[in-house]
Amino acid sequence: SQTIHQWPATLVQPVGSPLSLECTVEGTSNPNLYWYRQAAGRGLQLLFYSVGIGQISSEVPQNLSASRPQDRQFILSSKKLLLSDSGFYLCAWSVRRGRINEQFFGPGTRLTVL
Amino acid sequence: GQNIDQPTEMTATEGAIVQINCTYQTSGFNGLFWYQQHAGEAPTFLSYNVLDGLEEKGRFSSFLSRSKGYSYLLLKELQMKDSASYLCAVPPNFGNEKLTFGTGTRLTIIP
Numbered sequence: 289s290q291t292i293h294q295w296p297a298t299l300v301q302p303v304g305s306p307l308s309l310e311c312t313v314e315g316t317s318n319p320n321l322y323w324y325r326q327a328a329g330r331g332l333q334l335l336f337y338s339v340g341i342g343q344i345s346s347e348v349p350q351n352l353s354a355s356r357p358q359d360r361q362f363i364l365s366s367k368k369l370l371l372s373d374s375g376f377y378l379c380a381w382s383v384r385r386g387r388i389n390e391q392f393f394g395p396g397t398r399l400t401v402l
Numbered sequence: 403g404q405n406i407d408q409p410t411e412m413t414a415t416e417g418a419i420v421q422i423n424c425t426y427q428t429s430g431f432n433g434l435f436w437y438q439q440h441a442g443e444a445p446t447f448l449s450y451n452v453l454d455g456l457e458e459k460g461r462f463s464s465f466l467s468r469s470k471g472y473s474y475l476l477l478k479e480l481q482m483k484d485s486a487s488y489l490c491a492v493p494p495n496f497g498n499e500k501l502t503f504g505t506g507t508r509l510t511i512i513p
Contacts, residue, residue, distance in 0.1 A: 393445050
C-alpha cells in the first residue's frame with residue numbers, strides 16, 4: 289500500500305529564517321507530486337507541481353521554491369520566510385488510474401512565522 | 403480559467419440529511435472530486451463523478467450535472483463526526499493532472 293510522509297508536523301520560525309519541508313512517498317513509482325498551502329480559513333492553494341525528477345511547475349509567484357531530487361521525494365524551501373508564509377502545508381501524490389487522477393494527501397506541516 | 407463556488411458554512415442536526423452544493427466552470431470537464439477535511443487534518447477522498455447522475459457510497463452520495471456545471475454532496479443520517487469541511491475540486495481543463503479546489507464548506511453538526 290502507498291503511504292506519504294511529511295515532516296516536521298509543526299514548525300515555528302522567525303521572519304527571515306530559511307525553510308525546508310520534506311515529503312516522501314512509499315509504495316508507488318513515478319507519482320505526480322504537489323505542494324499546497326492552506327491559510328487559516330481559506331481554501332487549498334496549489335504552490336508547486338511535479339511530474340518527474342527535476343521537473344517543477346510553479347503555480348503562483350512567491351518566495352518559496354521546490355525541488356524533486358528523487359522520484360518519491362519532494363522538498364519545499366525558502367531562503368527567507370515572510371509572515372505571510374504562515375499556513376498549513378500539504379504534500380500530495382497522484383497516479384492516473386483510467387480517467388481518475390485522485391490525489392492523496394500527507395498529514396501536513398503547520399508553519400507559524402513570527 | 404476555472405471558478406468553483408460553494409457555501410462557506412452550513413449547520414445541520416444529528417440524524418438529519420444535508421446537501422452541499424458546488425458550481426464550477428472549467429475549460430474542459432474531466433470529473434469532479436469531493437474531499438472531506440477535519441479541522442487540522444489533511445483532506446481525504448470522498449467521491450469522484452465524471453458522468454451525470456448520482457453516485458451512492460454508504461451514507462454519502464454525490465450528484466453531477468455537467469450541462470449545469472453543478473454538483474452536490476448529500477450526507478444522510480448525520481453523525482457528530484461528520485462535522486468537517488467539504489471541498490469540491492475539478493481539474494482546470496481536460497487531461498490536466500492538477501486539481502483546483504473550492505474554498506470548502508464548513509459543516510457543523512449540532513445535537
